[in-house]
Amino acid sequence: MALRRSVTLEDVARRAGVSRTTASYILNGHSAQMRISPDTEARVRGAATDLDYRPNRSARSLRTRRTATVGLISDQIAGEQYGSSMLTGASIAARELDHLVVMGESGGDPELERLLIEEMVDRHVDGVVYATRTARTIRLPAGLRGVRAVLLNCEDPTAQVACVLPDDEGGGRLAAAELVAAGLVHVWVLGVDPVPDATAGRRRMVGIRAELALAGIAVAGVVDCDWTVGEGFAATRDWLTRGGRAEGLICMNDRLAMGAYQALAEAGLRVPDDISVVSFDGSALASWLRPELTSVELPFPELGALAVRRLLDPDDHGGTDSVPLSVRAGGSVRRR
Amino acid sequence: MALRRSVTLEDVARRAGVSRTTASYILNGHSAQMRISPDTEARVRGAATDLDYRPNRSARSLRTRRTATVGLISDQIAGEQYGSSMLTGASIAARELDHLVVMGESGGDPELERLLIEEMVDRHVDGVVYATRTARTIRLPAGLRGVRAVLLNCEDPTAQVACVLPDDEGGGRLAAAELVAAGLVHVWVLGVDPVPDATAGRRRMVGIRAELALAGIAVAGVVDCDWTVGEGFAATRDWLTRGGRAEGLICMNDRLAMGAYQALAEAGLRVPDDISVVSFDGSALASWLRPELTSVELPFPELGALAVRRLLDPDDHGGTDSVPLSVRAGGSVRRR
DNA sequence: ACCACATGCTGAATCGAATCAGCACAGTGT
DNA sequence: ACACTGTGCTGATTCGATTCAGCATGTGGT
Numbered sequence: 001m002a003l004r005r006s007v008t009l010e011d012v013a014r015r016a017g018v019s020r021t022t023a024s025y026i027l028n029g030h031s032a033q034m035r036i037s038p039d040t041e042a043r044v045r046g047a048a049t050d051l052d053y054r055p056n057r058s059a060r061s062l063r064t065r066r067t068a069t070v071g072l073i074s075d076q077i078a079g080e081q082y083g084s085s086m087l088t089g090a091s092i093a094a095r096e097l098d099h100l101v102v103m104g105e106s107g108g109d110p111e112l113e114r115l116l117i118e119e120m121v122d123r124h125v126d127g128v129v130y131a132t133r134t135a136r137t138i139r140l141p142a143g144l145r146g147v148r149a150v151l152l153n154c155e156d157p158t159a160q161v162a163c164v165l166p167d168d169e170g171g172g173r174l175a176a177a178e179l180v181a182a183g184l185v186h187v188w189v190l191g192v193d194p195v196p197d198a199t200a201g202r203r204r205m206v207g208i209r210a211e212l213a214l215a216g217i218a219v220a221g222v223v224d225c226d227w228t229v230g231e232g233f234a235a236t237r238d239w240l241t242r243g244g245r246a247e248g249l250i251c252m253n254d255r256l257a258m259g260a261y262q263a264l265a266e267a268g269l270r271v272p273d274d275i276s277v278v279s280f281d282g283s284a285l286a287s288w289l290r291p292e293l294t295s296v297e298l299p300f301p302e303l304g305a306l307a308v309r310r311l312l313d314p315d316d317h318g319g320t321d322s323v324p325l326s327v328r329a330g331g332s333v334r335r336r
Numbered sequence: 337m338a339l340r341r342s343v344t345l346e347d348v349a350r351r352a353g354v355s356r357t358t359a360s361y362i363l364n365g366h367s368a369q370m371r372i373s374p375d376t377e378a379r380v381r382g383a384a385t386d387l388d389y390r391p392n393r394s395a396r397s398l399r400t401r402r403t404a405t406v407g408l409i410s411d412q413i414a415g416e417q418y419g420s421s422m423l424t425g426a427s428i429a430a431r432e433l434d435h436l437v438v439m440g441e442s443g444g445d446p447e448l449e450r451l452l453i454e455e456m457v458d459r460h461v462d463g464v465v466y467a468t469r470t471a472r473t474i475r476l477p478a479g480l481r482g483v484r485a486v487l488l489n490c491e492d493p494t495a496q497v498a499c500v501l502p503d504d505e506g507g508g509r510l511a512a513a514e515l516v517a518a519g520l521v522h523v524w525v526l527g528v529d530p531v532p533d534a535t536a537g538r539r540r541m542v543g544i545r546a547e548l549a550l551a552g553i554a555v556a557g558v559v560d561c562d563w564t565v566g567e568g569f570a571a572t573r574d575w576l577t578r579g580g581r582a583e584g585l586i587c588m589n590d591r592l593a594m595g596a597y598q599a600l601a602e603a604g605l606r607v608p609d610d611i612s613v614v615s616f617d618g619s620a621l622a623s624w625l626r627p628e629l630t631s632v633e634l635p636f637p638e639l640g641a642l643a644v645r646r647l648l649d650p651d652d653h654g655g656t657d658s659v660p661l662s663v664r665a666g667g668s669v670r671r672r
Numbered sequence: 673a674c675c676a677c678a679t680g681c682t683g684a685a686t687c688g689a690a691t692c693a694g695c696a697c698a699g700t701g702t
Numbered sequence: 703a704c705a706c707t708g709t710g711c712t713g714a715t716t717c718g719a720t721t722c723a724g725c726a727t728g729t730g731g732t
Contacts, residue, residue, distance in 0.1 A: 008718055019682045024720060035680055057459045058397035059718035062687045067394070069438070069459070078414065078423040081620060087414040087423075091441050095448070100455055102405070103439045105427050112431070119436055123393045123405070229624040255624065262626050265601075284417060285621075288565040288591065290598050344688055355712045360690060371710055395688035398717045 007051045015047040016040070023048075027055075061124060070094055070311055071120035071128040073104045073113065074152075082283045082300065083133045086152065089304030090129060097312050099126065110141075117143035127311040130154070131304075135165060135200040152307040155199070155320065163320040164307045168200045171296045171325035172207020175278045178294055178327060179248040180215045183336045184276055187212065188244070189222045190232065190260060191252035201252055204280065208250060220246060227252055232259020240267045248333075251279035254286045257293050257332075272334040282328040292330030299323050343387045351383040352376070359384075363391075397460060406430055406647055407456035409440045409449065410467040410488075418619045418636065419469045422488065425640030426465060433648050435462065446477075453479035463647040466490070467640075471501060472533040488643040491535070491656065499656040500643045504536045507632045507661035508543020511614045514630055514663060515584040516551045519672045520612055523548065524580070525558045526568065526596055527588035537588055540616065544586060556582060563588055568595020576603045584669075587615035590622045593629050593668075608670040618664040628666030635659050 013023040018040060025034040026044045047053075061067045072090050077083050087103070094101045102125055104116035120128055121143065128144060131152035140149070140159040151163040179187055189208065193201030209219060221244070225235035232255060240263060251257035257279035264271060271277050271291055279286065282297025303323055310316045349359040354376060361370040362380045383389075397403045408426050413419050423439070430437045438461055440452035456464055457479065464480060467488035476485070476495040487499040515523055525544065529537030545555060557580070561571035568591060576599060587593035593615035600607060607613050607627055615622065618633025639659055646652045 006718090009720095010718075020719080021682060021684095021721075022680085025681095028720085030721095035678085037680065040680080054458050056398070056718050058394050058401075058403070059687090060720075061394035062392070062398055062689090062718080063720045065394075065687085067459075078420055078427065081417055084414050084420045084423075087439070088441055088443075091414065091439060095440075095452070095455075098455075100452075100459065101439050103423070103427060103437050104431075105424055107424075116431070116436075119431075119434075122390050123403075123436065233626070258624060288594060290569070342688090345690095346688080356689080357691075357712060357714095358710085361711095364690080366691095371708085373710065376710080392688050395717090396690075398688080398719090399690045401717085 007053045011051055012047045012053045016043040018044060066126050067124045068099050069102055069125045070099050070308060071102045071125040073116055073128060074131040075106055075108045076133040077131055078105045082281055085300040086131060086304035089301030090308045093305035093308040113141060114143055117141055121147055129307045129311055134198055136197040137199060150307045150311045152303060160318055162310050162316055162318045164303055165320060165322055166298050167322040167324050168203035169207040171280060172204035173211040174325060174327050175250050175296045176208045176211035178278050178333050179276060182276060182333050184247040185217055186220050186246050187248040188220050188246040189250045191227050191256045192222055192224050227256055229255045229259040232256035233262045236260040236263035246275060248276045254279050254281040254283045254293060254295055258285060258289060261289055271332050276333040278333060286330060291332050294330040294332045295328050296325050297328045298325060343389045347387055348383045348389045352379040354380060402462050403460045404435050405438055405461045406435050406644060407438045407461040407464040409452055409464060411442055411444045412469040413467055414441045418617055421636040422467060422640035425637030426644045429641035429644040449477060450479055453477055457483055465643045465647055470534055471536040473535060486643045486647045488639060496654055498646050498652055498654045500639055501656060501658055502634050503658040503660050504539035505543040508540035509547040510661060510663050511586050511632045512544045512547035514614050514669050515612060518612060518669050520583040521553055522556050522582050523584040524556050524582040525586045527563050527592045528558055528560050563592055565591045565595040568592035569598045572596040572599035582611060584612045590615050590617040590619045590629060590631055594621060594625060597625055607668050612669040614669060622666060627668050630666040630668045631664050632661050633664045634661060
């Protein structure tokens, strides 16, 4: 309950000795269409400042049907370890455009998602960013049809929606390039996409193979497992006990890499002397490991910010943005 | 731009053959004060359903001065590793009370914080939750005076504000109790609060000492350092090289414990055979370490949810809530 | 002296719901 | 036949801004 003294446009107009109309035009900067004398303009602005006038947003929204508010709906963004910085980026971009972010986390529950979208549309948000934790293919929720929306970290090939994605294929090339530059030839990959709709792993693989191919190398082998620390550990240990060896290991995310580190340590293999490791995410975890992990960083804040900017850009008419990844160098790749 | 067909109360009233007034009273459940015949009520509700009537929130807000929206402002919550689940909890609680969360992250910048608070108050949020990443003492921002607010994970002893905190002292007792139960006597603590305003470390120490005292034990020693992996590693290594030894080590958070694990491993000490480790946070990281870390879990989602519930409870008149922590057992404490 | 035109402003309607004050009608008691 | 009470509803106003349509006044040309 905001107990602000209620200074209305009427008060400002009265104090400046003009009509509400005039005051409104001046304060909204439409003076060009209105022909206002400099003197009047100064008086109105002065009055607004003196009274600390703040327009009532509800009243304004009622007329203009805009709220200076964007919705951000996601499955797991807020409570997630890494992706949450998408929220930060979105929030910053929104503020720069004088908007606030209304957040909704569905936890993956379609019914809750429907409710949240409905609540946002009811509140006349100026648009909705629909984000997913993992990059994947989705169906645009029915509640968003006819609503201005941008997909963030996901895509719907069947819908005509603006869409912001990380360039996972380029990221794959970057990861492979790190190993190639170190002169490594025998490269394995840990953790290819388990989920059918997920796109990140597949695209990264394309990039990895392409970049290795440039050096005349093929991927020596792939260990498939879930993208968690535990699975990374178990899969790597299995691989090692089966006699698996490599010069370089590309892990699909930092958690997998942590699991791999553990299994490698247990087997007495040292990073990077015995084996080089590169991964994806560029999360804080990468910098916590010893040696620090060389990781291809996902630009989460930029992704979030870009989605909001596109959402609020009236000249944006769809299409997919592919945001480049970058390497965060650690000490997990052998120096040539 | 939500392009919803605009069904107004007027449309519903017309279809039901009643006045707007009647329709309004029925749909808002004030029928008790109004005496409405069951027949009319059914007709109005039917019409609302048929037309898929959704009240215009802006119009409603203009009259009622309420928006069914709560502000959540914080320094780092969104982009943070662990605390972000406060947001999740807040968002869920808000939805249960038919509200949405408007988020603002200041990044610790007081000017941005001021702006965000102003924007929220301008938009007539029904209240503001003011959260900090680390539990500490703060000054209620000037913009929140006179605004309904709840402090989350922080407190201002000089202000009369509702306040939701984790029970760090109780948490300290839980941590110590784990070691006492394992029959350990020689206990060190790693990482006491570096920041002057921070309260978590101090309170946990009080709890730790109290619980140990019950068993007739005193803290054998304290290693002071920042609450990061790097510092935890360095401090523990220094301590070990200086001949430091203990049966049990209490780390002030999971990251510190990770650093300690690394230093202990380097020194050839095994957890929990040579030394038992307990920490605070109960973050995902605790479950990633090998052996899994026994950690006193901070109930972030509950904290966030409680803050929102209190904010929206008209009968809540201030005071401090202390939410209990709980032990997430791992394998880092020696079995007796 | 008269018209044309630019200048600088205002009145009133509008957005959609909430709500106060009160009205028409039916039934009951005397 | 009359007042009285209860039932079930409605008209009109209000919240605070935006915006369309138009009205005085002054200025210059002929």
